[in-house]
Amino acid sequence: MNRFFGLSHIFLLEIKRLLLGTKFMVEADVTDSCNLRCKHCYHFQDKKDLEKKEVPLEVWRKRFDELHNAGARFILLVGGEPALRKDILMLTDRIFPFVYVITNGTIKIPKEFKHRIYISIDGSQNTNDSIRGEGTFAKIMKNYSGDKRVVINMTIMKDNYKELEEIVKISRENSFRGVVCNIYTAIGVNTSLTIKEELRKEIINELKRVKSLYPNDLLLSKAMINWYKYPDHRDYCHWGDNAFHFDVSWKKRRCFGNNADCSNCGCLAGSFQSPIKMLSHPSEMLKIGFV
Ligand code: SF4
Numbered sequence: 001m002n003r004f005f006g007l008s009h010i011f012l013l014e015i016k017r018l019l020l021g022t023k024f025m026v027e028a029d030v031t032d033s034c035n036l037r038c039k040h041c042y043h044f045q046d047k048k049d050l051e052k053k054e055v056p057l058e059v060w061r062k063r064f065d066e067l068h069n070a071g072a073r074f075i076l077l078v079g080g081e082p083a084l085r086k087d088i089l090m091l092t093d094r095i096f097p098f099v100y101v102i103t104n105g106t107i108k109i110p111k112e113f114k115h116r117i118y119i120s121i122d123g124s125q126n127t128n129d130s131i132r133g134e135g136t137f138a139k140i141m142k143n144y145s146g147d148k149r150v151v152i153n154m155t156i157m158k159d160n161y162k163e164l165e166e167i168v169k170i171s172r173e174n175s176f177r178g179v180v181c182n183i184y185t186a187i188g189v190n191t192s193l194t195i196k197e198e199l200r201k202e203i204i205n206e207l208k209r210v211k212s213l214y215p216n217d218l219l220l221s222k223a224m225i226n227w228y229k230y231p232d233h234r235d236y237c238h239w240g241d242n243a244f245h246f247d248v249s250w251k252k253r254r255c256f257g258n259n260a261d262c263s264n265c266g267c268l269a270g271s272f273q274s275p276i277k278m279l280s281h282p283s284e285m286l287k288i289g290f291v
């Protein structure tokens with residue numbers, strides 16, 4: 001879809017939501033399986049809720065058709081590892097105009113999937129592989145180097161935030177569209193990596209420094225970086241309150257995972273704030289949102 005038409009389409013959908021209450025954004029786990037076991041992963045912390053069997057494609061078709069009939073037009077596919085379910089990715093391609101996927105990048109998504117792909121990379125090769133597993137960085141580059149569908153999605157933590165600039169260089173060297181970041185947000189039982197106030201300030205200074213050096217490659221606007229300054233969004237979060245969120249069993253929730261800590265949030269999805277606020281940073285939005 002043409003980028004400018006796409007952005008205007010999203011604004012019109014938001015106006016409709018404001019007038020009629022029609023939610024149009026969806027976030028869904030499409031599988032509970034993953035080929036990696038990253039150190040900071042929330043998905044496998046509390047295994048009791050996980051679906052052991054894959055949900056058949058026909059069930060997904062029914063779920064997505066119902067959502068589309070209810071007005072949904074934008075879907076973010078997460079997991080587990082969504083690239084394990086290429087059939088679902090291609091199904092969403094046929095049903096929704098706006099499809100996004102967050103993947104670990106080790107399983108190649110076919111060229112026919114013409115949507116934005118966010119690949120999780122958490123540092124230089126050594127740092128990334130120490131978090132995500134030996135050999136993952138090389139696999140990602142083999143699968144995607146030069147692929148314009150890709151935006152790097154970094155999870156910022158205490159031990160890797162100084163590598164943000166390095167990640168931006170990796171993005172440039174591989175002709176990716178740029179870099180977005182989440183500040184680690186505790187989800188579930190493991191809160192040992194929770195970002196405390198002092199560290200958050202240092203991270204925000206680093207985000208600002210790298211943004212000033214690479215304004216076209218670090219795709220966080222000033223407004224988004226400022227959102228990260230005040231992490232408590234328990235009372236209101238556009239993403240949490242105005243999008244549909246589902247786990248694999250189709251249970252509703254407020255955000256990624258079943259127990260996201262909205263009192264200490266660093267989620268990129270929250271930092272967008274709303275499609276109307278996105279007007280204040282259109283150049284970042286066009287690159288983040290449209291291939
Ligand atoms: S790739 Fe994602 S789902 Fe898989 S283990 Fe890593 S963080 Fe968890």
Ligand code: SF4
Pocket residue numbers: 185233234237238239240241254255256260261262265266267269270271
């Ligand atoms: S505040 Fe953060 S964790 Fe909570 S719903 Fe919003 S984006 Fe998700």
